[in-house]
Amino acid sequence: MDLDKSMIGIASEPYVAQIDPERVMKFAQAIGDDNPLYSDETYAADTAYQGITVPPTFLISLGSSAKFPLELDFRRMLHGEQEFIYHHPVRMGDTLDCTMKVTDVYDREGKSGTMQFLVLDTEMKKEDGTLAAVARNTIIYRPAPKEVRQL
Incomplete structure (x- = not known):
């Protein structure tokens, strides 16, 4: 299957992601980030975030x-x-309502021919419907391998 513009707007079934403090801590440890913003309530309260939050790249684990x-x-x-x-x-304990959607499809010429790009946005909304974040993933979709004829 090749990609085309008609795919724009296709969406996943909605799903729920729970922000579990233990999972956040393991993620921060795995990426080697010991920022107290992710674990120390006293420290985090005095920041612009006004409380503990997740590492910026944590959302990748929710897709x-x-x-x-x-x-x-x-x-x-x-x-x-x-x-x-x-x-x-x-924040820790947030419940996010998530939906992944195709937001763009485009082509670019590469060294080995035309490459297709698929842009997927996952909208993550808080329980009150407020948009918390969008995780945007751009996938390079390589050309299909040419069939090899056997003699």
Whole structure:
């Protein structure tokens, strides 16, 4: 399956992500970030965030729950870019309502031919409906391998 502009707007089923303090702490340890903003309430209260928040890249760990209606060939996919757009701090104990959606499809010429790009935005809303963040993932979708004819 190749990508085309008609895919823009296709969305996953909504799913819920719970921000679990233990999972956040393990994530911070795994990336080697011991910033007290993720663990020390007294310290975090005196920051612009006014409380403990998650590491900026933590949201990547929440995307695996999406049931996405596109059947993509994972062998053709490369991770191209990841971006996190925060509208409000994400805090321990938050429950986020998430939906992943195709927001762009485009082509670029590369050394080995035309490469396709798929942009997926995962909107993450707090329980009151406020948009907390968007996790944007750009996937490079490589050309399908040419079939080798056997004699």
